[in-house]
Amino acid sequence: MNTNRSMAWLREAVGGIKYPPDRRKVEKELYTHIMQRNRDFLEAGCTERDADEKACEAMGDPVEVRRDLAAIHRPFWGYAAFILRILVIGVFLWALISALRSSPRIVYDLGPLVDENRFTVSGEWRSQDSRIRCGDYTIRLKQTAYGKEKETGESCLLLELRTFTADPFLDPLWFIYQPVLEDSRGLVYPVEQSNSRNLVFTGRRLLFVYLQPGADWAVLTIQGPDGPERLTIRLEEGRA
Amino acid sequence: MDMLILHLLAERDMYGYEMVTELASRSSEVFQLKEGTLYPLLHRLEKEGSVSAYEEKKEGRVRRYYRLTRKGGEKLRERTEAWETYSGAVNAVLCGTPG
Numbered sequence: 217m218n219t220n221r222s223m224a225w226l227r228e229a230v231g232g233i234k235y236p237p238d239r240r241k242v243e244k245e246l247y248t249h250i251m252q253r254n255r256d257f258l259e260a261g262c263t264e265r266d267a268d269e270k271a272c273e274a275m276g277d278p279v280e281v282r283r284d285l286a287a288i289h290r291p292f293w294g295y296a297a298f299i300l301r302i303l304v305i306g307v308f309l310w311a312l313i314s315a316l317r318s319s320p321r322i323v324y325d326l327g328p329l330v331d332e333n334r335f336t337v338s339g340e341w342r343s344q345d346s347r348i349r350c351g352d353y354t355i356r357l358k359q360t361a362y363g364k365e366k367e368t369g370e371s372c373l374l375l376e377l378r379t380f381t382a383d384p385f386l387d388p389l390w391f392i393y394q395p396v397l398e399d400s401r402g403l404v405y406p407v408e409q410s411n412s413r414n415l416v417f418t419g420r421r422l423l424f425v426y427l428q429p430g431a432d433w434a435v436l437t438i439q440g441p442d443g444p445e446r447l448t449i450r451l452e453e454g455r456a
Numbered sequence: 457m458d459m460l461i462l463h464l465l466a467e468r469d470m471y472g473y474e475m476v477t478e479l480a481s482r483s484s485e486v487f488q489l490k491e492g493t494l495y496p497l498l499h500r501l502e503k504e505g506s507v508s509a510y511e512e513k514k515e516g517r518v519r520r521y522y523r524l525t526r527k528g529g530e531k532l533r534e535r536t537e538a539w540e541t542y543s544g545a546v547n548a549v550l551c552g553t554p555g
Contacts, residue, residue: 225492229492242495242499244518244520245472245495245520246492246495248471248473248517248518248519248520249472249473249491249495252473253473253491274490274491275490275491275492276489276490276491276492276493277490277492278492280492280493281492281493281495281496284493284496285495285496285499287496288496288499288500288503289499
């Protein structure tokens with residue numbers, strides 16, 4: 217179907233509507249009408265070109281229609297409605313976040329997880345960035361610090377791990393299965409699990425190892441569903 | 457023209473093209489308005505709350521139907537009364553009978 221003139225008529229008629237969603241809505245309605253008129257002329261025996269011309273003629277002066285449509289569909293109201301919608305969504309999100317924050321299951325304490333009755337942290341926390349994929353979880357080694365157990369005086373390495381999952385049905389605080397640490401000298405240590413915290417889609421867990429001094433690096437091995445996964449840990453010279 | 461459109465919608469929900477053809481056929485082709493001019497009128501009625509619009513797919517085409525609202529019904533009644541008064545007065549003058 218040849219509809220060149222009809223399309224030009226349509227563009228002219230809706231061109232004065234400055235708010236795009238309104239313009240598309242009106243354009244769709246007028247398009248349906250003018251195409252219906254085209255088909256009727258074709259069925260009445262007109263050629264495609266004649267049908268196109270007659271349909272435009274039946275629709276009237278596009279400049280006049282443009283002026284009238286533009287006067288009704290003022291962009292101010294369209295944009296005002298759009299801004300109002302954004303504000304409503306914003307208020308809803310704000311209320312949702314506030315509700316989540318006040319939930320007792322979610323802890324927003326982002327400080328170190330160390331139990332101060334049990335350990336003394338010596339020196340600063342050292343940031344690490346080593347991660348592995350374990351089934352539906354990503355496990356990230358966030359930071360390490362050296363410490364001492366208050367009761368025994370033994371030195372230890374403290375490891376903070378973050379577990380992430382995008383699956384809302386899984387507990388983000390994934391238990392670290394059979395963690396073992398091996399240092400650069402080939403010494404193997406058992407790893408113990410201490411405190412943990414739950415965040416939205418994120419779990420935080422503190423591990424500690426009684427590590428002999430003198431290692432340059434260590435590797436933490438975790439049992440994942442597809443076999444052992446390894447996280448490399450950089451150690452400060454002259455410390456553990 | 458508002459009154460005629462509202463009257464058509466008082467009978468059933470209609471889309472623009474249907475209104476144009478209905479007006480032309482009922483008026484024996486006297487009311488052959490330029491079809492594009494119907495839409496500013498319909499959108500104004502929608503904006504003032506006299507009609508509401510909804511989309512419906514029929515025969516494979518999505519059409520925007522208009523429906524008379526309660527406010528539109530009241531407006532139609534007022535306009536019809538005013539028209540009857542006016543046309544009665546005109547007829548009285550033309551026929552030379554007192555109103």
